[in-house]
Amino acid sequence: MTLEEIRSRLEAFVPGCHAEIVVNGSPSAQNSLLIDRQHGLQAAMYLRDHPELQLDFCSNVTAVDWPDREKAEKIKTKRIVDGVEKEVEETKKTTIPGYLEVVYHLFSIAKKEGPVVLRMHTANRTDEVTLQSLTPVWRSAEFQEREAFDLFGIVFEGHPDLRRILMWEGFTDHPMRKDYVPPPDDDLEILAVSEPGA
Amino acid sequence: MTQALPSEAEQDQVMEISMGPQHPSTHGVFRMDIRLDGERVLRLKPVIGYLHRNHEKIAEAASYLAAIPYTDRLDYLCSMTNNWGYALAVEKLAGLTVPERAEYIRVIVSELTRLQNHASVVGFLLQDMGASGTPLMYAFREREKVMDLFESLSGARMMCNYMRFGGVRVDCSAEWLSQAAKVVAGFNGFLDEFERLLTGNEILMARTQGVGVLPRELAINAGVTGPGLRASGVNYDLRKVDSYGVYGRFEFRVPLGEHGDVYDRYMMRVLEMRESLRILEQALRDIPSGPFMDPKARLRGLRPKVGEAYARIESPKGELGFYLISDGSPNPYRYRVRPPSLINLTVLEDMCLGQSIADVVVILGSIDIVLGEVDR
Amino acid sequence: MDQDLKTELSKHGIFATTFEELYNWGRKNSVWPLTFGLACCAIEMIATTMARYDLARFGAEVFRASPRQADLMIVSGTVTKKMAPQVVRLYNQMPEPKYVISMGACAISGGPFRDGYNVLKGIDRYIPVDVHIPGCPPRPEALIHAFMALQDKISAQHLTGESRPRHLKRDLPSEFQVPELGEHGLEPQQNDEVFRNPLKVLQG
Numbered sequence: 001m002t003l004e005e006i007r008s009r010l011e012a013f014v015p016g017c018h019a020e021i022v023v024n025g026s027p028s029a030q031n032s033l034l035i036d037r038q039h040g041l042q043a044a045m046y047l048r049d050h051p052e053l054q055l056d057f058c059s060n061v062t063a064v065d066w067p068d069r070e071k072a073e074k075i076k077t078k079r080i081v082d083g084v085e086k087e088v089e090e091t092k093k094t095t096i097p098g099y100l101e102v103v104y105h106l107f108s109i110a111k112k113e114g115p116v117v118l119r120m121h122t123a124n125r126t127d128e129v130t131l132q133s134l135t136p137v138w139r140s141a142e143f144q145e146r147e148a149f150d151l152f153g154i155v156f157e158g159h160p161d162l163r164r165i166l167m168w169e170g171f172t173d174h175p176m177r178k179d180y181v182p183p184p185d186d187d188l189e190i191l192a193v194s195e196p197g198a
Numbered sequence: 199m200t201q202a203l204p205s206e207a208e209q210d211q212v213m214e215i216s217m218g219p220q221h222p223s224t225h226g227v228f229r230m231d232i233r234l235d236g237e238r239v240l241r242l243k244p245v246i247g248y249l250h251r252n253h254e255k256i257a258e259a260a261s262y263l264a265a266i267p268y269t270d271r272l273d274y275l276c277s278m279t280n281n282w283g284y285a286l287a288v289e290k291l292a293g294l295t296v297p298e299r300a301e302y303i304r305v306i307v308s309e310l311t312r313l314q315n316h317a318s319v320v321g322f323l324l325q326d327m328g329a330s331g332t333p334l335m336y337a338f339r340e341r342e343k344v345m346d347l348f349e350s351l352s353g354a355r356m357m358c359n360y361m362r363f364g365g366v367r368v369d370c371s372a373e374w375l376s377q378a379a380k381v382v383a384g385f386n387g388f389l390d391e392f393e394r395l396l397t398g399n400e401i402l403m404a405r406t407q408g409v410g411v412l413p414r415e416l417a418i419n420a421g422v423t424g425p426g427l428r429a430s431g432v433n434y435d436l437r438k439v440d441s442y443g444v445y446g447r448f449e450f451r452v453p454l455g456e457h458g459d460v461y462d463r464y465m466m467r468v469l470e471m472r473e474s475l476r477i478l479e480q481a482l483r484d485i486p487s488g489p490f491m492d493p494k495a496r497l498r499g500l501r502p503k504v505g506e507a508y509a510r511i512e513s514p515k516g517e518l519g520f521y522l523i524s525d526g527s528p529n530p531y532r533y534r535v536r537p538p539s540l541i542n543l544t545v546l547e548d549m550c551l552g553q554s555i556a557d558v559v560v561i562l563g564s565i566d567i568v569l570g571e572v573d574r
Numbered sequence: 575m576d577q578d579l580k581t582e583l584s585k586h587g588i589f590a591t592t593f594e595e596l597y598n599w600g601r602k603n604s605v606w607p608l609t610f611g612l613a614c615c616a617i618e619m620i621a622t623t624m625a626r627y628d629l630a631r632f633g634a635e636v637f638r639a640s641p642r643q644a645d646l647m648i649v650s651g652t653v654t655k656k657m658a659p660q661v662v663r664l665y666n667q668m669p670e671p672k673y674v675i676s677m678g679a680c681a682i683s684g685g686p687f688r689d690g691y692n693v694l695k696g697i698d699r700y701i702p703v704d705v706h707i708p709g710c711p712p713r714p715e716a717l718i719h720a721f722m723a724l725q726d727k728i729s730a731q732h733l734t735g736e737s738r739p740r741h742l743k744r745d746l747p748s749e750f751q752v753p754e755l756g757e758h759g760l761e762p763q764q765n766d767e768v769f770r771n772p773l774k775v776l777q778g
């Protein structure tokens with residue numbers, strides 16, 4: 001089944017589900033499906049149990065951090081300068097709000113096919129970072145979602161045991177985020193800069 | 199797993215122990231929080247992260263080339279296959295091709311890696327079972343021969359840093375190939391000896407048969423890969439399924455287990471070593487001459503187009519995947535390793551429930567984890 | 575005792591020694607390491623004990639899994655921040671006299687993983703190290719070399735006098751502070767009693 005077929009079936013059979021194809025520009029051409037936040041679990045169930053797909057093996061689960069980005073656009077506007085109408089170039093800056101993304105790579109052991117790539121986005125990077133956990137569908141996501149929770153701070157709703165996995169309990173940061181700064185004074189080079197006379 | 203949970207009256211015998219991170223049989227710094235009723239396991243939670251070395255974060259700040267030596271240190275018993283997984287991912291991402299000779303060299307070094315990994319694993323497994331010394335010594339004796347081959351090829355015993363996207367770093371000489379052929383020819387004898395000692399051994403059978411059974415459905419659902427999956431009877435070997443590299447050209451079988459217990463997982467490794475030897479014989483016979491690097495590949499300052507790629511290979515532990523996202527800059531925007539060791543651990547609790555604490559050690563040994571890969 | 579005289583006497587079949595020499599000779603040939611592997615370097619440590627390199631030739635084949643029975647800690651691999659408290663605790667549990675070999679670039683300084691947020695930049699921030707061996711991983715020969723260096727160190731120790739080793743000085747500690755896992759990293763970041771900060775050493 002092509003990705004487009006999968007997409008239209010998902011939208012048809014999972015009520016309310018919105019799926020979108022994300023095109024991958026690299027030579028690998030592994031396009032992916034972006035599923036909306038509310039229907040991740042149902043869509044996953046559908047993909048696993050559909051007899052023609054049988055995506056029974058969820059291989060890789062990971063997260064990607066997309067911080068707020070600024071996009072500069074040049075816009076030409078007409079304005080009256082010194083009484084004459086002129087075309088003036090202006091740069092307009094728009095902030096694209098950031099989000100966290102989870103990526104699932106699905107394969108079918110029964111059909112020996114794959115990968116089908118699923119993606120989901122959180123609403124933002126700060127307070128609305130909840131997504132549906134797919135661990136009830138594929139156990140293999142259990143540790144990998146915990147890892148995404150630990151290192152990226154994505155909260156998986158419905159995960160049976162959502163705790164930190166690699167860092168210790170009591171650690172408060174999410175170090176794989178792009179804006180993470182490790183504690184200062186940790187390195188001697190930094191020490192040398194911060195206390196020159198010590 | 200079939201035994202019933204203890205009644206209220208028995209509950210007061212329940213005891214919580216923490217096994218690891220310093221424990222001789224946890225293969226490094228792995229810890230398990232275990233709840234025991236006498237000797238029976240009621241609950242088991244793996245605690246990991248004691249070797250979390252931030253591989254992914256470091257690789258995201260480095261160039262594509264600079265990540266290769268770090269991949270060596272993921273599963274530090276199998277640096278060659280780790281290199282291959284990463285090289286394959288970059289090749290997919292950037293659309294590079296690999297010359298034939300390099301593909302053959304890759305197969306040869308990877309199968310050698312599989313040999314020494316499986317030999318060591320079986321050695322460690324028996325060590326954990328109480329066969330102190332001998333099997334491990336035998337395994338390491340053979341391993342040293344492979345290490346010598348790797349050293350003369352790449353300059354390092356363990357951390358080979360040998361493959362590059364678009365080929366391999368240096369060519370192998372005809373002399374090296376004949377040395378490799380000699381090691382391969384000798385390995386069968388070692389396997390015969392090893393099997394004579396072990397396969398029919400009563401103690402080994404008593405300790406492993408029916409222990410740590412992993413049902414087929416659970417294995418698939420929990421994403422177990424590698425010998426562990428095949429021991430449960432699932433025919434899924436990426437060398438056959440994806441036929442990456444030139445694996446499609448070789449004749450070999452995929453051994454399958456029936457019961458999914460520790461004994462089957464042990465047998466899988468022994469049988470896979472035999473199949474690896476067959477692949478090696480064919481590869482050493484057929485290796486063509488020619489270039490060993492794609493002349494168009496740019497190692498330094500590689501800037502793949504914006505996009506992403508996921509590539510996977512059959513490492514000795516299971517499916518080793520690399521997921522890369524490029525934003526067009528010289529370093530990957532996202533670099534992710536799909537570690538087979540970590541994901542195979544998901545089912546550790548399921549396999550251990552109801553077993554005795556002494557079996558936990560054996561079951562863990564049969565999964566074959568390397569902490570460098572579990573924690574990255 | 576004069577070395578020449580001793581040699582001369584031994585030619586006549588008379589063996590003369592001091593208690594100190596005898597004691598150190600016994601100690602240096604029965605160093606029991608802790609079965610304690612951290613990362614990749616541990617594999618080379620295992621290889622060192624196996625048939626080809628055979629650490630047993632130096633009296634150190636008895637690897638003990640319990641720190642209570644071990645004399646030597648080979649810190650073989652990357653010490654992460656999560657693991658550092660356990661390493662110090664294990665060291666504290668070992669009885670005196672105890673020694674530490676810091677094996678590999680990681681144990682010395684963090685090595686290739688120095689930039690990692692969870693990597694401790696050298697175990698000598700928390701416990702005293704006797705021998706450092708560089709390498710990534712050091713070859714088994716290098717570990718044997720380090721081991722012999724440790725043996726030399728032991729046999730040169732004097733049992734009396736000001737230069738006697740730490741374990742014979744009653745007022746010196748044999749246990750060191752165990753760092754805590756804090757919200758962002760380890761607290762404290764180093765133990766100033768142990769750590770010879772290279773910057774401070776350089777500046778006198």
Ligand code: SF4
Binds near residue numbers: 650651681
């Ligand atoms: S020094 Fe190198 S080989 Fe040793 S633990 Fe560190 S990375 Fe691994």
